[in-house]
Amino acid sequence: MIYSHSRLQAYENCPLKFKLRYLDHIKREEAESIEAFVGKRVHEVLQKLYEEALLTRTNTLGDLLNYYDLLWKENWNDNITIVRKKYNKEHYYQFGRKGIENYYKRYQPFDQSITIGTEMKVNFDLDQAGKYKITGYIDRVAHTNGIYEAHDYKTGASLPSQKHLDTDRQLAFYQIAIQEKWPDAKEVRLIWHYLAFDLDLISKREPADLEKLKMDTITLIDKIETAKEFPAIESGLCNWCEYPDLCPKRKHFYIVENLGENGYFKDKGVSLTNKYAQLAGEKEKIDEKINIVKEQIIQYACKENIEIIKGNDHKVKVKITSRLKFPGKETLERAAIDSLLKDEGKWLEVSDLNAVTLSKICKQNTWDKSLIDKVREFATEEDTVSVYLSQLDEYEED
Ligand code: SF4
Structure with a gap:
């Protein structure tokens, strides 16, 4: 298999989803998320900007925003999903538009460096023998005075820390590819444009960092290729996953979503969970009461110097023991x-x-x-079953 940053990340985020998509090749009519839709449109607009700038045509901001409108209308379809219910299509439309405006105002007349390519496909090997292959697309490659730049446009609504980007794998891969393709590169700068924040973050990698990245990636690929188990790892990304029906963590959400109100309340899983939550709530209240009485018993026993207290049918033994406490691990x-x-x-x-x-x-x-x-050889396999109760998060509620 040829790997890319997103493929490796898919495995790291959820091995089960990775397996379903890349090993079992289970195709799904992908419901595109609105975040991905906005990201694609913005990338297309910036691609046009730089491709045409190379041919000496400078788009005005109006040209780009009209193009954004056109792309939005041409590509919009009813399968695009909005998971964050407090935002609507218009919010996302304006969010993308604002990002383009920010970028345009910051960089016009776009002559900071010379663009070599946009959406450039790159391939390289992690090892001499060519066993471990990586591929990817760089949003834009540019150069100025022997310094090469890998540009990445980010259209999300969160900003990572510099520390996070200094260990980012994706653009470091691109640095390896650029250095292989243009060995004259004196330096490669990795540049992320966080459009919504009107902010650029920049990082550099030393040769030793790249060697370590190669070794770590080879180790990860070996782990993937020898994996026997592909556990489902639940995260916020589950709300965008295309395999909820095949995932033990999300299957029941998928089933009840399609039941309608009548079916929903008759569903055995729903009624068992409701019953369990009700009883657990009652138990919590009783436990609180027990703890209060227990505290009163201890106070009574200490005050009266009594170790065993008699009731009608029961007795309570109060035992006070002291032990030495030693410092915890890692100290x-x-x-x-x-x-x-x-x-x-x-x-x-x-x-x-x-x-x-x-x-x-x-x-x-x-x-x-x-x-x-x-x-x-000394171990035996034994299953333990735990049952945890928690509140639904905001995306899981109806
Ligand atoms: S729903 Fe979540 S846990 Fe299940 S396969 Fe998808 S990403 Fe993994």
Whole structure:
């Protein structure tokens, strides 16, 4: 498989979705999100701007906004979904328009650098043998005085930190591609244009950063290609996922959405969840009352110097024990005790195998495979079932 930043990110965000889309090739009539729709239109407008600027035609802001209107009308369709219900089509339309205006005013007459290409496809290998292949599209590549630039237009409504961008994978990939394509590049600058914020963020990568990126990406690709399990990882992105019917985390939402009001209230899952939430609420109130009485019992027992209190059919025993408390893990004091006990040869008397951590290591294969295989021989597989209750989030409510 040829990988791209978005493919790798798809796996990192949710292995199940990655599997359904890229390994099982389950095609879905993609309901395009309004965010993606706006992003595409804005990219098309800026592509026109720079392609035509190269041929000495400078678009006015009016030209670009008219083109945006035209693209919007031509491409709008009823399958475009708006997940954030407090915003409507007009809000998003204006949001994209504002981004174009911001960009235009900041950069006209667009002669800061010379554009080499827009929406430029790049391919490169992560290794000498060409086993690990990466592909991608750079929004715009430009140069000035031997300095190359990879430009990325961002049309979202959130701004990442500089620290986040300094470790961003996507544009660093593009730096590798640019350096391979134009070895004369003295420097490559990675530039993100956050249109809604009228702000540019810039980052640079040193050769050692790129080498590390290559190694990390190879490790990730190996992990993907040897994966046996593809867990569903729930996140805010689920609201835009095209496979809710195939996902154990979202299947029930999908089923009840299509039931209609009558069917919804008759659904077994809905009524069980409602019952469970009701009982859990009652239990919480009772627990609060129990804690108040427990506190009163302790105060009574201490005041009267009584250890066992008699009731009609029950008795309550109050036991006060004191124990030594030692510093928690990851503290310097804890490290000092660890080392003292090891030096004194007493470590094994008080240390214990952390079975939870060991199980996690085996599941995530973070040790050498041969060691994990040996450890696994001592383990038996056992399922534990937990049931958690929580409030629906704003996108999950009807
Ligand atoms: S709905 Fe969420 S958890 Fe399920 S496959 Fe899609 S992204 Fe993954």
